[in-house]
Every structure is written in C-alpha cells, then in structure tokens.
Amino acid sequence: MGLRGHKTEIVSGSQTVRFLVVLIGPTHVAFPAHWVRGIISLAEAGGEELVTWAHATYERTDLAGRFAIGGQIPTAETRVVLYGNDQRSRSFMVERVVGLVDVGRAQIQALPAQFRGGECNRLLGLFVNVTWVALIANPFWVLELPLRNNVLDAFALHAPERHAGAVESGLRLPLPPIESAAPARMSLLK
Numbered sequence: 001m002g003l004r005g006h007k008t009e010i011v012s013g014s015q016t017v018r019f020l021v022v023l024i025g026p027t028h029v030a031f032p033a034h035w036v037r038g039i040i041s042l043a044e045a046g047g048e049e050l051v052t053w054a055h056a057t058y059e060r061t062d063l064a065g066r067f068a069i070g071g072q073i074p075t076a077e078t079r080v081v082l083y084g085n086d087q088r089s090r091s092f093m094v095e096r097v098v099g100l101v102d103v104g105r106a107q108i109q110a111l112p113a114q115f116r117g118g119e120c121n122r123l124l125g126l127f128v129n130v131t132w133v134a135l136i137a138n139p140f141w142v143l144e145l146p147l148r149n150n151v152l153d154a155f156a157l158h159a160p161e162r163h164a165g166a167v168e169s170g171l172r173l174p175l176p177p178i179e180s181a182a183p184a185r186m187s188l189l190k
Contacts (some may be wrong), residue, residue, distance in 0.1 A: 015105045015156045019127075021134050022081065022094035025069040030127070030134040031142065032155040033100055037082040037089065045080040051091040058082050058091035063142065067122065088143045101134075103127050105156060108136065124151055 019030035020039075038053055045051045051058040064072050072078070077096040084090060107127050111120065124136040139155075140147050148154075 016102045017105065017108070017152055017155050018100060018102050018157065019134070019136070020081070021098040021101050022079075023096040023098065024064050024067060024094055025072065027067075027069055028098065028129075028132045028134040029067075029094075030101070030103075030136045031081070031083065032136075032139050032152070034155050035083050035085050035139055035143075037084055039079050039081055039097055042074055042078055042080060042093070045091065051080060051082065053082055056082075056084075056089065058084065058089045061090045061092050061142075063090075063092035063094075083139070083142060085139075085143065085145075088145055090143055092142075101129075102157075105152070108152065121147055 018033040020033045020036050021028055021030045023029075037056065037058075040051075040053060044053070049060055051060060064070060072093055072095055074093070075095070079094055079097050080091050081094055081097075082089070082091050108125050109127065110125050111123055115123070122138055122141050124138050126133055126135050128134075136152075138147065138151060140151060
C-alpha cells in the first residue's frame, strides 16, 4: 500500500529535498526522507529496547526528550519511525505522521538569528506550509553521527519537469491521506 495523497510542489527543474513530516508534541518536524527505513505502529515495534524490522535492528531513542519537547502520550495515531543510514540506525516515536513533502531549496529558510545555541546542531532550518511551520531536523544529530556542513546538499534531488500535485513516492507506507503541501508566504516573526 502506498503513501496516499503525497503531493509535490516543485518548480520545474529545481533542486528539491523530500522530507517526512511528523508531529512530535505540538511541533512539526521534518526529516530528510532518504534515510527513512519504515514507519510502524507501537504494537509492531514491541516493548524491547531494540526494534527489529525487516531483518534490521534499530535502537530506540527518545527524540522528543532530546529536542526538549516533552513527553508523549501514545494515541492511535502514534507511530515509530525507523531511521538510519549505512553507519547507524535509530527508532523514535512520533505523535502523528503528516506525510512526505517535496520542498524546493528556495523554500527552505535558515533559522532566525536568535537561534545561536545547541539548536543550530539539532535543526538545519525550516519551511512554511499553509497551516504549519516545519523545523528540519539534522539527520546526523538524530543518528548521533559527527555533524557536517551543508547537510541538505547530500539529500537534494534534481527534479525533472513535473507538475504540481503529481503523485509519486518510492516509500511505501500504510497511511491515511496527508494534509496539503502547498507553500505559503507568511511572516514568522510577528
């Protein structure tokens, strides 16, 4: 079963990054989707310290706690994201999966100037949707790997000409339809 409702908003021939957008507490967080290995239910994850799925093992991490967002109370929409690369993998609980969103590099904004502390290691920037703002998690920080510069360049896709609203996803997930991914212009600092 595929991720239904995946929408792309891409300027023809532009560089894009595909993100998995989730809710952690009240915060929309985006992860470069290239390292998403799967999304499973709490029951499928089991109660062990390690999550084993499709012959791979993922160490559990309290990403909400690491982000200092606060504890999560599991609901019917709670999922476990399996995230990793060739070097390391982690699993973490999210309150809800919003879906896959392709974002043009021009839509990705740097963190505002007041962010000068450790959050600069945890977050790469943000992008704005019609109804929410997504903070972009640094995948190297998530996996506790050495941090790198120009991280999003490693995940950028050069998109051939496609039309807005085209449905395309290589990631197969059993999820309900997602919210619209249409970009919007709004001031973040009012």
